[in-house]
Amino acid sequence: xxxxxxxxxxxxxxxxxxxxxxxxxxxxxxxxxxxxxxxxxxxxxxxxxxxxxxxxxxxxxxxxxxxxxxxxxxxxxxxxxxxxxxxxxxxxxxxxxxxxxxxxxxxxxxxxxx
Amino acid sequence: xxxxxxxxxxxxxxxxxxxxxxxxxxxxxxxxxxxxxxxxxxxxxxxxxxxxxxxxxxxxxxxxxxxxxxxxxxxxxxxxxxxxxxxxxxxxxxxxxxxxxxxxxxxxxxxxxxx
Numbered sequence: 001x002x003x004x005x006x007x008x009x010x011x012x013x014x015x016x017x018x019x020x021x022x023x024x025x026x027x028x029x030x031x032x033x034x035x036x037x038x039x040x041x042x043x044x045x046x047x048x049x050x051x052x053x054x055x056x057x058x059x060x061x062x063x064x065x066x067x068x069x070x071x072x073x074x075x076x077x078x079x080x081x082x083x084x085x086x087x088x089x090x091x092x093x094x095x096x097x098x099x100x101x102x103x104x105x106x107x108x109x110x111x112x113x114x
Numbered sequence: 115x116x117x118x119x120x121x122x123x124x125x126x127x128x129x130x131x132x133x134x135x136x137x138x139x140x141x142x143x144x145x146x147x148x149x150x151x152x153x154x155x156x157x158x159x160x161x162x163x164x165x166x167x168x169x170x171x172x173x174x175x176x177x178x179x180x181x182x183x184x185x186x187x188x189x190x191x192x193x194x195x196x197x198x199x200x201x202x203x204x205x206x207x208x209x210x211x212x213x214x215x216x217x218x219x220x221x222x223x224x225x226x227x228x229x
Contacts, residue, residue, distance in 0.1 A: 004156075032215070043118070043205055043220030044157070051215050090156050101170055102218070104156030 002027045002093050004105035012111040013081050021076040021108050023091030032094040033074040034102060035065055039087045047089075050074065061085070086112045116140065118221035120206050126227045132194035135224045139187070139208030145169075146183055147218060148191050149205040157205055163189065164212055193226075201228045 003026045013019055025031055032051050036044040048059025055067040065076045074091060088109050092102040119138040127133050139146050144165050149157035160179065162169040165186040174181070178197070183189040193200055203225050207218040 034217075036220075041222065043207070043222045044218075045220070046217045049215075049217065092156075101159060101162060101212070104158070106154065106156045 002031070002095070002103045004091050004093050004103055006089075006091055006105035006108050008108045009106075010109045010111070012113060014113045015083050016080050019076075019078045019081045019085070019110070021089050021091075021110070023074045023076065023105060024072055025074060025091070025093040026072065027093050027095060029095060032102075033065075033067060034092040034094070035059065035063070035074075035076045036090045036092065036104075037061075037087045038090065038107075044090060047076070081110075081112055083112045083114065086110055118206055118208055118219055120204075120221035120224055122224055123222065124225050124227075126229065127196055128229045129198055130195040132192065133196055133226065134190050134192045135204050135206075135226075137189045137191070137206030137221060139189070139206070140219055143208035143210055143219070144186070145209045145212045145216070146189050147207040147209075148181055148189070149207065151203040151205055151223070153202070160191070162212065169212060196226075196228050198228050201226060 005024045034049045035047040038044045047063050048057050050057050050067045088107045090107045091105045094102040121136050146163045148160045151157045160174045161171040161181045163183040166183050181191045203223040205223045207220045209216040209218045
């Protein structure tokens, strides 16, 4: 069975500082990996995805993530955080015959200090 | 393009009552998903449709939850009777297909509170 662990429930960073959100997954084959962002009262928006190829993927809003098979990780990074990045971030894994079925982690809430 | 539309945005009911949620996916999207998101948790898939057929409903509590997607477009999710633990946000998402490289587009959800 596939699963996702996001070890950090809540992270606070100062505006302009760098950010890294951790994601560890469990999946028996090559996974499809996703990062979504959710602002209060809204649905999830896809930031980026990894299927194959280059292990460093670029997404929207200046985010990037790196797939590390040996560590079963897919951490999200941003070099300089903006106040508007404050939100909840979800990592998800999918794959197999029903690749559209994604399993989500429980999320990391990001607070940005002025 | 218009996004995924859901209604109502909020619903408050008493336990043992029934409730229904509606979802209109993005035009042309064959795959539709219903998720339950309990406070502090990530979304959990309840049911997945491909056109008007069910692909996966393994986590749908079928004794009280039902869903349909007649004509392969709009979908409704029903809970009857509701329990306190059903308090959650119910998210609908759609994608062009259920291949993993097709991104899911989410609606803003329906927040359900059970008294």
